[in-house]
Amino acid sequence: MSQKQSVRINPVGALSDVSSIFEIRNHGLSQKEGNKSTIRTVSRSARDEEIIRNSGLFDEEFYYNTYPDVKIAQLDAVKHYISHGAAEGRCPNADFDTGIYMEIFRREISPGENPFSHYIRTDGKTFYSSRGMLENYSHASVHKAVSRMEKLALFNADDYIAMNSDITTSNVCPTRHAVIYGISEGRSVLSGKHLAKTMGRLAQKPAVLPDIPLEASVKKRDLPYTIGVLHHSSGNVFIRDIAKALVDQLNQAGLNALLMDETYPVDKKPQLCIFCGPHEFFFLPGSDDWKKDEIIRRSIMFNTEQPQTQWFVRGLIYNLMGSGIIDISFQNMELFSDAGIEGLFFSPPVDVAVRKLSPEDQTHSLVRVLPLSCRKEANPKLPFSKRLIDVSFFGNHTEKREKFFARHAEFFSDYKCFFYYRRMDGPIAEGKMYGILSRLAGYVASHSKISLNIHRGNEQFFEWHRIVAQGMACGSVVVSEECLPHPLFTAGTHYLTESTRHIPNLVEWLLRSADGKKEAARIRSNAFSRIMNGQQAAENQKRLLQFISSQWKIISHDR
Numbered sequence: 001m002s003q004k005q006s007v008r009i010n011p012v013g014a015l016s017d018v019s020s021i022f023e024i025r026n027h028g029l030s031q032k033e034g035n036k037s038t039i040r041t042v043s044r045s046a047r048d049e050e051i052i053r054n055s056g057l058f059d060e061e062f063y064y065n066t067y068p069d070v071k072i073a074q075l076d077a078v079k080h081y082i083s084h085g086a087a088e089g090r091c092p093n094a095d096f097d098t099g100i101y102m103e104i105f106r107r108e109i110s111p112g113e114n115p116f117s118h119y120i121r122t123d124g125k126t127f128y129s130s131r132g133m134l135e136n137y138s139h140a141s142v143h144k145a146v147s148r149m150e151k152l153a154l155f156n157a158d159d160y161i162a163m164n165s166d167i168t169t170s171n172v173c174p175t176r177h178a179v180i181y182g183i184s185e186g187r188s189v190l191s192g193k194h195l196a197k198t199m200g201r202l203a204q205k206p207a208v209l210p211d212i213p214l215e216a217s218v219k220k221r222d223l224p225y226t227i228g229v230l231h232h233s234s235g236n237v238f239i240r241d242i243a244k245a246l247v248d249q250l251n252q253a254g255l256n257a258l259l260m261d262e263t264y265p266v267d268k269k270p271q272l273c274i275f276c277g278p279h280e281f282f283f284l285p286g287s288d289d290w291k292k293d294e295i296i297r298r299s300i301m302f303n304t305e306q307p308q309t310q311w312f313v314r315g316l317i318y319n320l321m322g323s324g325i326i327d328i329s330f331q332n333m334e335l336f337s338d339a340g341i342e343g344l345f346f347s348p349p350v351d352v353a354v355r356k357l358s359p360e361d362q363t364h365s366l367v368r369v370l371p372l373s374c375r376k377e378a379n380p381k382l383p384f385s386k387r388l389i390d391v392s393f394f395g396n397h398t399e400k401r402e403k404f405f406a407r408h409a410e411f412f413s414d415y416k417c418f419f420y421y422r423r424m425d426g427p428i429a430e431g432k433m434y435g436i437l438s439r440l441a442g443y444v445a446s447h448s449k450i451s452l453n454i455h456r457g458n459e460q461f462f463e464w465h466r467i468v469a470q471g472m473a474c475g476s477v478v479v480s481e482e483c484l485p486h487p488l489f490t491a492g493t494h495y496l497t498e499s500t501r502h503i504p505n506l507v508e509w510l511l512r513s514a515d516g517k518k519e520a521a522r523i524r525s526n527a528f529s530r531i532m533n534g535q536q537a538a539e540n541q542k543r544l545l546q547f548i549s550s551q552w553k554i555i556s557h558d559r
Contacts, residue, residue: 048082048117052092055120057143059093066091082114092116095143095176132172132180137293137321144297145320146179151339152320153198154307159191179320189313199307199331199459199484207330207485209345212542222549224556226256226270229302232287233261235280237438239304242328243276245348246302253541255548262287266295272552273299274326279315298555302326302346303336306461323558324551329461330487342554344547347488347540350473352532354379355443357436364436366420370444378446380475384520390415390511392448392476394441394467397423398456404500411504415511418444441467445474449520450507453480454500460484468495472527477520479506488536494527 052058058078064071067090070080081092089099101115109118119139131142149155157174161167164187167177182189227250231243243259250257258270262281266289275281275290278301282291301322305312306329319325324342327333333343355378361367367375371388391412395401405412405421412419420437445451451471453463460483468489471478478495481503491497496519498506509516530536 044112045082045114048114049078051117051120052078052082052114055140057093057096057120057140058116059147062093063090081116086114086116093143094173095139095146132177133184134180134317136291137296141293141297141321142180145317146176148320148339148341149179149316150175153335153338154190154195156191156194159194160189163188163191179317183313183317186310189316190307192308195308195459198335199461202331202334203460203484205485207487209487209539209543212539212546218542218545218549220254222552223255223545224271224548224552226258227272227274227548228258228260228264228270229274229276230260230262230264230281230290231276232281232284233263234284234286235277239277239280241438242304242348243302246274246276246326246346249349249541249544250548253545255545262290266290266292269295272548272555274302275299275318275322276302277304277315278302278318278322279305279311282318283314296321298323298558300324300326300551303332304328306456306459307332307335308457308459308461323555324547326547329484331484342547342550344543345487346544347469349537349540350469350531352380352473352475352528355439355446355474357439357443361436361439364440366436366440370418370447371416374444374447378443378474380446380473382446382475384449384475384477384517384524387447387449387476388416389418389444389448391450391452391507392418392444393452393454394420394437394444395454395456397421400457400500401454404454404503408504411508415507418448442470442474445471445476448474448476450510451476451478452503453478453483453495455481469531471495472524473531475524475528477510477523478527479503479510488530489527494523494530496523 058081060077063077063081063085067085070077070085081090084090085092086098091098096116096119098115101119102109105115105118108122109115131137131139134142134145155175155178157178160174160178160182164182167174167182172180178187178189181187229243229247229250231240240259247257247259260270262284263286273295281287296318299322301315301319301324303312303315303319303325304327305315319336319341320339322341324344325333325336326344326346327336328346328348330345333345337343357367357375362375374388401421405419420440451467451474453467453471455461455463460481463480463483468478468480468483472489472494480491480495480497481500482497483491489495496506496510510520511517
């Protein structure tokens with residue numbers, strides 16, 4: 001090897017022994033010069049070590065498991081990688097291939113510099129294929145997303161390969177492929193069978209909110225001065241409602257929160273951003289300016305989607321890359337927390353209040369089909385017996401719902417029903433045609449004796465804000481299929497559950513028997529008590545403050 005030849009790639013793409021490079025460079029120098037060179041070498045190694053350790057990207061567990069000789073020798077993994085591992089073609093984590101990187105950037109890497117250190121140091125200036133279709137985001141964010149995906153119980157690598165047989169020829173591990181290619185390509189990422197098993201296990205566990213420590217007070221200095229809760233202006237109107245509910249909670253807690261959308265100037269963004277419905281926000285037009293690594297990694301994502309949907313999968317990229325996550329599903333929050341993402345369960349509060357429709361709403365075709373007496377203001381305290389609508393339902397078409405309503409159409413024809421059920425592929429956006437729906441659902445529920453909850457599929461997902469909680473707040477009795485456990489609402493206490501086959505029997509019993517009407521009164525009373533529980537509301541607000549404070553400590557140090 002000549003003195004000028006500083007790097008050699010072996011047949012498998014590994015870097016030759018780095019130490020030999022330094023020895024060749026010192027050959028023929030005086031002892032004094034040699035010592036100086038040695039000092040420079042040690043300094044470079046120390047600098048590489050500092051860069052690699054501070055990045056948090058070196059996976060010691062991976063290194064020891066992949067190279068057991070290092071573990072057996074009880075060597076420090078990072079030091080070994082710098083002094084010998086890189087030269088031998090060993091990799092610092094499952095995502096970074098030392099040999100491939102050296103092949104691509106051998107001319108850019110300084111003599112003697114560790115390739116992984118170079119990768120970290122020059123992030124954003126060099127392109128490396130390890131980021132796949134996420135090349136606009138830093139290697140740190142992509143690595144974080146892949147690491148979290150590996151721990152996310154909803155994902156199964158074997159199922160991913162089975163659903164995408166063409167990737168078996170890829171040299172990228174399936175978890176990484178799913179994150180950097182699969183989600184963006186619209187592939188099948190989460191298998192229905194594995195989802196059912198995972199959620200089935202969670203269904204066996206009680207949903208219990210953690211206790212709040214007595215010393216849990218949060219100081220203002222530990223909180224951001226400004227918070228923006230962002231939704232997309234062309235997105236689902238119900239997402240906007242949830243975003244507004246969070247803004248109201250933050251402001252009631254003494255914070256300075258603002259409801260924003262994608263048109264807000266990015267250069268004037270608040271200190272902390274919370275993106276409500278990332279599956280919508282980052283995919284609908286006009287949000288490109290917000291798709292920046294420095295924004296995503298320092299923001300909180302507010303997931304509102306169910307795991308079995310394509311929208312949940314689409315939003316996973318941002319849920320995995322963000323700082324923390326808020327979720328309306330207790331089970332989703334637990335799954336994200338187990339994957340290493342600090343999470344908060346947030347149930348949007350609902351008001352027990354008289355509901356009114358505007359004069360413009362009164363002219364809408366969906367209102368004109370209501371009985372005249374139901375077009376006036378709706379009082380949630382209206383007695384069960386005086387409500388003129390027997391059963392109401394709001395929801396989009398699914399195969400499961402189609403079978404339910406087709407099978408029981410004759411039964412419901414004997415009752416006064418209001419069923420908003422239609423096929424719709426895109427979001428229910430604000431506007432003259434559909435904007436009324438968020439108001440109408442609560443308005444109709446306040447005139448209904450029973451609010452039906454039929455799940456989209458067989459996943460037992462708790463239908464949270466619009467159907468269950470809002471139905472309770474409007475004074476109707478929620479009749480639902482069995483749901484996943486909820487920390488605030490309990491089946492048999494705040495709402496009633498039954499199989500789809502026997503839901504008509506339960507409805508008939510509630511509407512036509514004395515015992516059923518007595519049970520309806522009990523359920524309504526319990527639901528009102530839970531929703532209007534001041535202590536519960538105060539505890540939820542404390543949890544929200546604690547979460548924002550803990551996230552802000554992380555984000556404010558991420559410069």
